[in-house]
Each structure stands twice: as structure tokens, then as C-alpha cells.
Amino acid sequence: MADLTEIAAWFAGHEGTRLGHSDWLEVTPDDVRAFADVTRDWQRIHLDAEVAAAGPYGVPVAHGFYVLGLIPYLTSGLLDLRWTTLGLNYRLDRVRFHAPVLVGDKVRGTATIGGSRVRPRGFLELVLQVTVETSSADRPACTADHTRLYQVAADAELPDLAHAGTVRLDPPPDRPAGSDR
Numbered sequence: 001m002a003d004l005t006e007i008a009a010w011f012a013g014h015e016g017t018r019l020g021h022s023d024w025l026e027v028t029p030d031d032v033r034a035f036a037d038v039t040r041d042w043q044r045i046h047l048d049a050e051v052a053a054a055g056p057y058g059v060p061v062a063h064g065f066y067v068l069g070l071i072p073y074l075t076s077g078l079l080d081l082r083w084t085t086l087g088l089n090y091r092l093d094r095v096r097f098h099a100p101v102l103v104g105d106k107v108r109g110t111a112t113i114g115g116s117r118v119r120p121r122g123f124l125e126l127v128l129q130v131t132v133e134t135s136s137a138d139r140p141a142c143t144a145d146h147t148r149l150y151q152v153a154a155d156a157e158l159p160d161l162a163h164a165g166t167v168r169l170d171p172p173p174d175r176p177a178g179s180d181r
Contacts, residue, residue, distance in 0.1 A: 002158045007083055008124050010158050011116035019078040019113065019128075019164065024106035024135065025070065027062050032103050035066040046103075060103040067101050067142050068092070071130050074109030075146070080163040083156035090125065091147040099137035106135040114145055123149040 002010075036042050041063055044051040052060040072089060081087065101107055114127035125147060132142040 002083065002152075002156050004118055004122055004124060004152045007152055007156060007158060008116050008118045011113060011124070011126060014113050014161075015115055017113045017161070019075075019111045019161070021110040021133070022074045022077055022108045024108045025074065026106050027066075027101055027103055029060070029103050032060065032062050032066065035063055035069075039063070039065065041065075057100050057102060062101040062103060062105075064097045064142070067097070067107065067132055068095065068144065070107065071109060071132065071142075071144065071146050074107070074132065075111045075128055075130055078109070078111050078164050080159040080161065081150070082163065083153055083159055084124075084150040085153045086151040088149045089146070090149045091145075093145040093147070095142070095144040097142050099134060099139045099141050101132075101134050101141045102136050107141060108133050111146075119149060123151055125149055 032046055036046055045055050045057075046052075046060055046063055049060055052058070071092075110131045110133065111128040114129040116124060116126045119125045126149075128146045128148070130142075130144050130146050131140045134141040
């Protein structure tokens with residue numbers, strides 16, 4: 001068994017470790033439309049191919065905050081999270097949007113362990129330095145430091161980089177990945 005301080009020390013010892021990259025995820029017009037509807041951001045450059053054709057990118061582009069919102073999903077499979085019972089998004093720092101994500105592009109996330117520390121109430125604070133890459137650009141679409149808080153399970157074992165992806169944020173059983181809304 002490993003306790004909170006041992007797990008924090010494990011992450012501190014792996015600071016700077018690159019965790020690899022996620023699978024590619026297609027940014028679909030349906031997903032961009034759904035995001036626009038939820039956030040009420042109906043700018044036509046995201047939704048109207050004709051208007052976007054006259055814009056700077058020639059095609060519709062995904063919302064920057066949509067791309068930012070994909071970070072937990074894109075990076076969830078890069079960590080071994082068997083040691084935790086709860087994970088919370090806590091903070092985003094140094095967010096930069098470097099290149100647009102064109103609707104129809106594919107994106108994937110890469111992450112590096114940026115730091116960790118013990119927090120009150122039995123939480124581990126973990127910082128991931130994240131890059132979201134896009135299939136259509138040579139430079140990243142987005143970079144950010146994503147801070148998460150994790151509660152350690154009573155029966156926790158030390159994380160294992162070989163077991164990354166054993167806990168993943170998958171869609172609920174009634175809505176399979178890639179299904180229509």
C-alpha cells in the first residue's frame with residue numbers, strides 16, 4: 001500500500017517525464033455545433049462553411065475553449081490512475097492558443113509531469129504540462145498547465161507508467177464513442 005506522501009514523492013521523482021500522446025480524436029461539425037449550443041457561442045466562423053470560407057482559415061474552426069475542454073479527455077489515458085478514487089480539475093495556467101483547429105481535423109494530447117504536492121484534506125495536486133496537437137498544423141493548437149486534484153484510494157499502490165490508460169474518461173454506457181447525439 002502507498003499513502004499520499006509516497007505517491008506525491010513518486011510524482012516528484014518523475015517530474016519532467018513525458019507521458020506520451022493520446023489517440024487522435026476527430027473534431028466533428030456535430031461536436032462543434034453542440035459546443036456552440038451549450039456555450040451560446042454561435043459565431044459563424046465556427047458553424048457556417050460559407051462565411052468561414054471568406055475568413056482567415058478558409059474553413060470553419062473549432063472554438064478555442066472546446067479544444068481546451070478536451071484536455072481532461074485527451075490526457076486521461078496517459079496516467080495510471082488506479083491509485084485514486086476522485087479527480088478534480090483545479091486550475092489552468094499559461095493557456096496559449098497557437099494554431100486553429102479546423103473542423104474535421106484530428107487532435108491529440110501530450111503531457112509531461114510538471115509537479116506535484118500534498119494538499120489539505122488528503123488530496124494530491126498534480127500539474128501536467130499539456131500540448132494539444134492538430135493534424136493540420138506544424139505547431140501546437142494549444143498549450144496549458146493543467147492542475148488536477150486527486151484523492152488517494154485507501155488501497156492505493158504507487159503509479160506505474162506501464163499501466164497508463166487503465167482508467168479512462170469514456171462516454172457513459174448509453175452513449176458509445178462516436179455515436180450520434
